[in-house]
Each structure stands twice: as structure tokens, then as C-alpha cells.
Amino acid sequence: MWGGRFAGGPSAIMREINASIPFDKALWRQDIAASKAHVDMLGAQGIVSVEDAALIADGLDKVAAEYEANGVPENWDLEDIHMTTESRLAELIGPAAGRLHTARSRNDQVATDFRLWVRDAMDQAELGLKQLQVALVSRAGEHAASIMPGFTHLQTAQPVTLGHHLMAYYEMIGRDRSRFADARQRMNRSPLGAAALAGTGFPIDRFRTAEALGFDGPTDNSLDSVSDRDFALDYLMAAAQCSLHLSRLAEEFIIWASQPFGFVTLPDSLSTGSSIMPQKKNPDAAELVRGHSGRIVGCLTALMITMKGLPLAYSKDMQDDKPPVFEAASLLALSIAAMTGMVAEAKFRTDRMRAAAELGYATATDLADWLVRQANIPFREAHHITGSAVKLAESRGIALDQLSIEDLKAIDRRIDDRVYAALSVEASVAARCSHGGTAPDEVRKRVAQARVALGLEEQA
Secondary structure, three states, X not given: OOOOOOOOOOOHHHHHHHOOHHHHXXXXXXXXXXXXXXXXXXXXXXXXXXXXXHHHHHHHHHHHHHHHHHOOOOOHHHOOHHHHHHHHHHHHHHHHHHHHHOOOOHHXXXXXXXXXXXXXXXXXXXXXXXXXXXXHHHHHHHOOOOEEEEEEOOEEEEEEEHHHHHHHHHHHHHHHHHHHHHHHHHHOOEOOOOOOOOOOOOOOOHHHHHHHOOOOOEOOOHHHHHHOOHHHHHHHHHHHHHHHHHHHHHHHHHHHHOOOOOOEEOOHHHOEOOOOOOOOOEOHHHHHHHHHHHHHHHHHHHHXXXXXXXXXXXXXXXXXXXXXXHHHHHHHHHHHHHHHHHHHHOEEOHHHHHHHHHHOOOOHHHHHHHHHHXXXXXXXXXXXXXXXXXXXXXXXXXXXHHOOHHHHHHHOOOOOHHHHHHOOHHHHHHHOOOOOOOOHHHHHHHHHHHHHHOOOOOOO
16 A cells, blocks of 8 residues: 555554554445445546446445455455455456545545444434333333332432332433434534545535435535544543433442342343352343443543544544444443333332332421421421421331321421321322422323323324
8 A cells, every 4th residue: 555655564563553444344334335425426527437436336335245244354454444445346346446536535534434333323322212211201101100219318308209210211311312413413514525634626526425425514624524523522422421321220220129129120131140149130231231331431531532632634543533432332232222121121119119218207398398388387497397206206116107196296286187198108299299290190291291202102
């Protein structure tokens, strides 16, 4: 490749550090597609003959068939997927293959291929996340009225419903989908035709190649076109945020599946055993999802640091842009699939959840609210009175609603028998009927809206 400029070949070290074919072979489908769009344009513009354009396109189809059947060969002397494909094309069709690279550079070629790959990864993530939302909405509908403790600081706070809890993750995953959608729209411009950095003197039609590849149009600055990796960073930032949400969901399942909680039985298909303790059922899939989030964040950090000080235009450092994106995409896809399966197949122990909600004085806020509404007591005073009631119930090892009316009146004479209607966990969740609250009717309403948004049902 470099014979016209260099008298000697590269050293073994240079050969190894320079070759990217071991990882950028993943771009072969995108490289073939972009090359076919490019040669079609060259033929249409009269830059190469129609006969040569047809011969090259046919040859590219043959190369693609070989890659599909046998994989991409790794010849490090050819360095990357672009030269690997062009070399094989030349073997198949002869000298006409050399015309394929007219009016383009490997700089705009790799920028185009990589952008196409990342766009596909965004689409795959969005589809997977939608399926996770479907699973969350389905289970939330089943458990719109299933009572569990809500936590702050991992301490029992107020009763909520399991459906409400699951729908919180529906909202989080919805924001993840929107981040991928935003990033996709922003990156959907074609750098093909920017050439090395300054554009080209050939009469190319960049709008034609952009349309052929599904872009909204060409990029508007050739320097930026080959220098830009924002699209990869946008993908990694969306992936990192998504992985944090998946990790939080995984952590909840890990905690809930532990014996002290016993809120959920995880599916066998996403659990493992112990090599020495036969009773164990370990939440390994959830733990790996939790671990993957750290690696995905690391991939984002790696590319950010790589790009932070690069001058325009292309620098060889940018060859290292692909491994972190490829790794993150693979880990994210696995994590989404694992959590979708876990949500869909888990068996929720709603009896344990309800019992836990009753044990944790979760209706204390309801007692304070009752004092405000029924006895016209300022909230801060009601808070103090309720704290005294909780202390008494705790000292006796009973629930709040098991305190006698005499016990409660001894704390404050303004309490009467009506208070018991507010102290059950059912009354507590039913009372939280503000928009977005945990009341079963509110949860069912939100589930119905979500099902429409997901295309599972038509608008009533």
C-alpha cells in the first residue's frame, strides 16, 4: 500500500500496532453498503464508466457473500476492513477495483461505516428497551394493587404497590429510549464524500449517497466530517445512562431475592447454583448486569479521554474509537435481554411484600396526615405525635393499627376511632391518588396509557 512513498516495509511492532482488522472487521456490512452507494454515485456522475461501476458493485456482492459464509479474513498487512475488502475485490474483478476509491479517503470511509454501525446499534438498543417496557407494563398491570413497602435509605417509608414500583422503571427506560432517539436524529448525516479532510475536486453527488444510505443528508463541513466522533460519544453516553438504570433494577432483584426479603423468586434460566452449597440459587445474571454498567461507563470514559485533545482533522488515535463502542453495545444488549427476561419470568411473593409493609410502620405518615385533616393539627406537631405512637408500638412489637384507642388517646386526646380507617396499608395506598401516585386506580390508568404508547392497545 505504501510502496510509492516508503522504501522499506513496516516493522513487526508497527504492523501490529497499526492493524485494526481484528476489530473493525465488524464493520464489513456497513463498508460494503457504503462502497456500493459510492460506486453507484460515481457511475451516475460519469466519474467512472457505467460498466466499471456495475462490475465493482457485482464484485462487492461477491465479497459480501464470502464474508457472510466464511467470515472476514485477518491479514494484518492489509490493516483494516477497507483495504481487506478492496484487495479481495481486486482479486475478483481485476484493475477496475482500483476505481472504487476515487473521490473518497479512508477517513470519510471509516467515518461513514462507523456512523452506520452506531446507527444500527441505536436501533437495536431502542427495540430491546421497548421490549423491556412491555414486560414492565405487563407485570405492573398484574400487580397494580399488590402492596409492598416503599423505601428511602433502604428503610421502610410508605406503602406502595408493586405495579407502581415497576412503572417507575418504565419511566426510566422511556427516557433511555428518548436519549437514543435524540442521538440518532443528531448523527444521521453522511460524511461520505468529505474525502481526507478538504472535500474533493471530482463532481460527486453527496446528497445521492446520503439518501442511498438512509441519512437525512450530507454533513456540511469536510473537516468536521472526518474529525467527528460525537455520534459515538452520544451513543456511549446514552448506553451508560441506560446501564445505570438496568443496574438499579438488577440490584432491586438481587435484594428482593435474598432470604431476608424473599420478595421474588428469580427464574431458573437466569440463575446459577453453587459448586459447594447445594441450597444456593444465585442471582448471577442480575449481578452481571450490575457489573456490566461499570464496564459500559468505562467505555464512555475511554473514548472521551481519547478524543479530548485531538486537533483537526483525522488522527490515528481515532482508530481506537471502535473497541469501546463495540464492547459497550454487546454488554448493553446482553443486559437489556437479561432484565427483560427477569421481569417477565420472575415470581413475585406478594404475601411477603405485604407483610413487610405492615411490619415497618409504613402508615406513620398516614397517621400524621389524618391528624392534620381531621384534628386540624399543624403538620409539624402531628409529626411529633406520630413519632410517639411509632415509639410505643415499636416498644411493644406491634403494628400501629394494633395500638388501642386508649393508647393513642394517651398520646393525644384529639385522636378518635376514625383513625383506624387510615392506618391499614390498603387505605394508605388508596389515599395516594394524586397524579402519578401509587393508588391502584392511578397505576391502572398509567398502565393503560403506557400500553397505548407501546402500541399494545388502541386509544379508547
